[in-house]
Amino acid sequence: MFxxxxxxxxxxxxxxxxxxxxxSSKEVALTAVLGTVAAMGRIAFAALPNIQAATxxxxxxxxxxxxRAGFVVGATAALVSNFFLGQGPWTIWQMLAWGIAxxxxxxxxxxxxxxxxxxxxxxxxxWGYFFGWIMNLWYWSAFIRPxxxxxxxxxxxxxxxxxxxxxxxxxxxxxxxxxxxxKILKRFHRRLKVTVYYE
Numbered sequence: 001m002f003x004x005x006x007x008x009x010x011x012x013x014x015x016x017x018x019x020x021x022x023x024s025s026k027e028v029a030l031t032a033v034l035g036t037v038a039a040m041g042r043i044a045f046a047a048l049p050n051i052q053a054a055t056x057x058x059x060x061x062x063x064x065x066x067x068r069a070g071f072v073v074g075a076t077a078a079l080v081s082n083f084f085l086g087q088g089p090w091t092i093w094q095m096l097a098w099g100i101a102x103x104x105x106x107x108x109x110x111x112x113x114x115x116x117x118x119x120x121x122x123x124x125x126x127w128g129y130f131f132g133w134i135m136n137l138w139y140w141s142a143f144i145r146p147x148x149x150x151x152x153x154x155x156x157x158x159x160x161x162x163x164x165x166x167x168x169x170x171x172x173x174x175x176x177x178x179x180x181x182x183k184i185l186k187r188f189h190r191r192l193k194v195t196v197y198y199e
Contacts, residue, residue, distance in 0.1 A: 003141060007092045011075055014099060018068040026192040031069045034061045035076030042081040050162050051169035054081065055131060058098050059124055059170075060178060062105030064185045070102025090138060097134040101127050117179060124174045128167025132159050
């Protein structure tokens with residue numbers, strides 16, 4: 001319960017940070033649309049073993065629109081998709097995990113603007129495991145006793161193949177669609193972006 005409260009506070013602060021940032025109403029609308037598209041991507045692939053188109057969309061959104069927008073797209077995608085797939089205490093953790101995925105993509109792109117297709121493919125691949133580990137942290141803290149490094153490693157080992165499907169799916173999606181989707185999103189973002197100048 002304590003961890004869920006902390007997660008909710010963190011999510012609220014991140015949404016507030018996005019709202020207070022200098023974004024136009026059109027950029028807010030685009031962010032909401034991308035969150036919904038990512039949610040639909042997750043729903044569309046729900047029958048496949050942990051192939052998550054949502055992660056790919058969230059990472060591209062974060063890399064193009066920045067870390068704040070990336071976090072909001074990721075968190076929104078988890079919340080919206082779970083109206084169809086089922087809400088529960090895991091929703092908060094999924095919002096947190098996908099939000100961090102989007103935010104980290106924005107940070108990586110800002111730190112390494114020439115990261116390239118290969119670098120982003122590796123980044124998407126790694127996030128298949130990072131997402132699984134964050135969700136394992138929730139499962140481990142809620143259902144496994146005793147809480148220890150050994151029991152957490154056992155939980156991660158049990159989900160290894162499931163996380164591997166996620167990682168490989170992310171990499172394939174970026175290799176196939178990453179460059180074209182990034183170009184399209186950049187074009188939309190440039191048209192909607194508002195630059196604020198101070199004298």
